[in-house]
Amino acid sequence: MTSLMERLVPKAVKKLIPYQSARRIGGNGRIWLNANELEASLSFDFNENPKSLDKRSYNRYPDFLPHEIAKAYQNYCRTNAATVAVRGADEAIDLLIRAFCQPGKDKILISSPTYAMYEFCADALAIETVDVPLKSDFNLNVSEIISQAKNANIVFLCSPNNPTGNAIPKIDLIEVLEGTKNSALVVVDEAYIEFELSSSVVDLIADYPNLVVVRTLSKAFGLAAVRCGFILSSEEVMSYVAKLIPPYPMPDCSAEIVLKALSEEGLKLMKAKTAELINTRNEFAQTLSEFDFIEEVYPSSTNFVLLRVNENHDLFSVLLSDGIVTRNQHHEPALRHCVRISIGSEQSMKEVISSLTHYEQATLQTA
Ligand SMILES: Cc1ncc(COP(=O)(O)O)c(C=O)c1O
Incomplete structure (x- = not known):
């Protein structure tokens, strides 16, 4: 017998597959580069600020x-x-x-x-x-x-x-x-x-x-x-x-x-951090393009980089096994073997590069 809820819920809602937000996917990792957030928060806490600052009720x-x-x-x-x-x-x-x-x-x-x-x-x-x-x-x-x-x-x-x-x-x-x-x-x-x-x-x-x-x-x-x-x-x-x-x-x-x-002041801080992030992104993208198993690093106007890997390499899993959470785009027909990596701190990006370097050395040894 169909339940009351089954009868009430519209067909469109029954068919829905929830949007897979980064938080919904969850998982474990030490470096999170999967949701295009800023990795470190900007400190907008200024002393002389609009009246709203005194408002604590x-x-x-x-x-x-x-x-x-x-x-x-x-x-x-x-x-x-x-x-x-x-x-x-x-x-x-x-x-x-x-x-x-x-x-x-x-x-x-x-x-x-x-x-x-x-x-x-x-x-x-x-x-x-x-x-x-x-x-x-x-x-x-x-x-x-x-x-x-x-x-x-x-x-x-x-x-x-x-x-x-x-x-x-x-x-x-x-x-x-x-x-x-x-x-x-x-x-x-x-x-x-x-x-x-x-x-x-x-x-x-x-x-x-x-x-x-x-x-x-x-x-x-x-x-x-x-x-x-x-x-x-x-x-x-x-x-x-x-x-x-x-x-x-x-x-x-x-x-x-x-x-x-x-x-x-908030805008000044945001603009300075954005310029910094763009530099980190450009250097990171340049280094990525030097790996043989990365076939393409797409130009980015954002705080992430999309890359396409040679089909014999599952970069998303490689990084995940090292605690680095990125976003797999392979499910998209136009983005087979693609991974999206948010730009974090310089240190986090160095860790990504180091993880890929170890992987490259390990695969060369077994080849
Ligand atoms: C293109 C685009 N639009 C909107 C959003 C959601 O933004 P918000 O956090 O303001 O809901 C995202 C988040 O990743 C996004 O990539």
């Missing part, structure tokens, strides 16, 4: 829309676009799909391989995902996207893209925006934008009412545990999103940390 519900944070983020982005803070870019993705797609009827469009949450959030709402895969050089198939977007409500583009690491050329994004301005909303997920700031399209929001930009403090700002993301859009788009925003979207304790991070 949490008995009142927080602001509905934390305006101070939105204002600080607009200043950081130098934009007048409508801006709202939400609980991470993941919540932004879910809100946008719920605001603009009707379950069981509408479609979203993605270009795989890309961030898995677009399709997951759509699946959860019985919204179909149309995939126009990236070309073999990881660039967009612009004409096909424009053609397929006629049947989709939202086009999700990720720039720089996770897990391929490349930024979409602005000229391609403009072509997509032009070609879809009467058919679909274009959401550009700029989670990694601080690592390639020149590719941001925030400045295009004024010209394209169908453009929405999603951002996060989880990457360059090193605040993944605070859960803060942003939606930037036209006033009209925001008026619909605002209808769905939960009553108290941002806990005060998160809001306080966010204000510190977005202060002048």
Whole structure:
């Protein structure tokens, strides 16, 4: 006999395979380079800070829309676009799909391989995902996207893209925006934008009412545990999103940390650390490319590096057996034998290289 729950749960929910977040996968290791977080936290604890610093009581519900944070983020982005803070870019993705797609009827469009949450959030709402895969050089198939977007409500583009690491050329994004301005909303997920700031399209929001930009403090700002993301859009788009925003979207304790991070000093610190990380990444990528069993190290505009290994070597398992947790991408048809490695401290990257060097020596000896 079918249980009550089985009868009640929608078919779309029964079919769901949960998104495999790094924390959900869990595991054991000593160096964690699998979630594109900053490995060491930035210290945003300044003495002379906004009034929020003195606020240590949490008995009142927080602001509905934390305006101070939105204002600080607009200043950081130098934009007048409508801006709202939400609980991470993941919540932004879910809100946008719920605001603009009707379950069981509408479609979203993605270009795989890309961030898995677009399709997951759509699946959860019985919204179909149309995939126009990236070309073999990881660039967009612009004409096909424009053609397929006629049947989709939202086009999700990720720039720089996770897990391929490349930024979409602005000229391609403009072509997509032009070609879809009467058919679909274009959401550009700029989670990694601080690592390639020149590719941001925030400045295009004024010209394209169908453009929405999603951002996060989880990457360059090193605040993944605070859960803060942003939606930037036209006033009209925001008026619909605002209808769905939960009553108290941002806990005060998160809001306080966010204000510190977005202060002048906070931004200075973030920018200095980002420049450091980019140097570490470039040196690491260069060293990786010297190993014979690594066939390709893809160019990165992010805080991670994607590499493809010769098919006889399982690099993900090699590193894991040494306590180094990375992200295997082999399940993606376009990314066979690929591994994604987040950039951590210089010391952590040295440990990765040392682990690979030992592996190389051991395989040479047995060959
Ligand atoms: C492209 C992309 N978008 C969004 C997110 C989620 O960001 P948040 O921590 O703000 O929910 C991630 C996290 O890995 C990501 O890679």
